[in-house]
Amino acid sequence: MNNYETVFILTPVLSDAQMKEAVEKFKTLLTDKGAEIINEESWGIRKLAYPIDKKSTGFYIMLEFKADPSLIAGLEVNFRRDERVLRFLTTKHDKFSLEYSEKRRRNRSSSKDAVETAKPEVK
Numbered sequence: 001m002n003n004y005e006t007v008f009i010l011t012p013v014l015s016d017a018q019m020k021e022a023v024e025k026f027k028t029l030l031t032d033k034g035a036e037i038i039n040e041e042s043w044g045i046r047k048l049a050y051p052i053d054k055k056s057t058g059f060y061i062m063l064e065f066k067a068d069p070s071l072i073a074g075l076e077v078n079f080r081r082d083e084r085v086l087r088f089l090t091t092k093h094d095k096f097s098l099e100y101s102e103k104r105r106r107n108r109s110s111s112k113d114a115v116e117t118a119k120p121e122v123k
Helices: 016-032 069-081 095-118
Strands: 002-010 036-052 055-067 085-092
Touching: 002 016, 002 036, 002 069, 002 095, 016 036, 016 055, 016 069, 036 085, 055 069, 055 085, 069 085
Parallel strands: none
Antiparallel strands: 002 055, 002 085, 036 055
16 A cells, blocks of 8 residues: 545535535545545635636645555546546655655644643633
């Protein structure tokens, strides 16, 4: 099994529930085929570099997972068929990008812990 990262952009006209349902659809598709989800990040609504389908913003979602290479083609077919997906990109991690990804996750979790401990308690 190889390590992969996929970033996809969902149309901004979706509600939060519809956006979460679309993300769950792709996560379920991966796990049903034997993939292991390592990390999921929602980057929120961001401005696109150029308009796509007359939209200038989109919901950015990043998934890191371990899967067989044969699974990627099926995942990308589902991205193409889903009208909610504006763009997607799937990349295979090499050893250097895998190290960077793990370091980024550690730094992100440690910064979240630091923020949570710095919050004053409300009585």
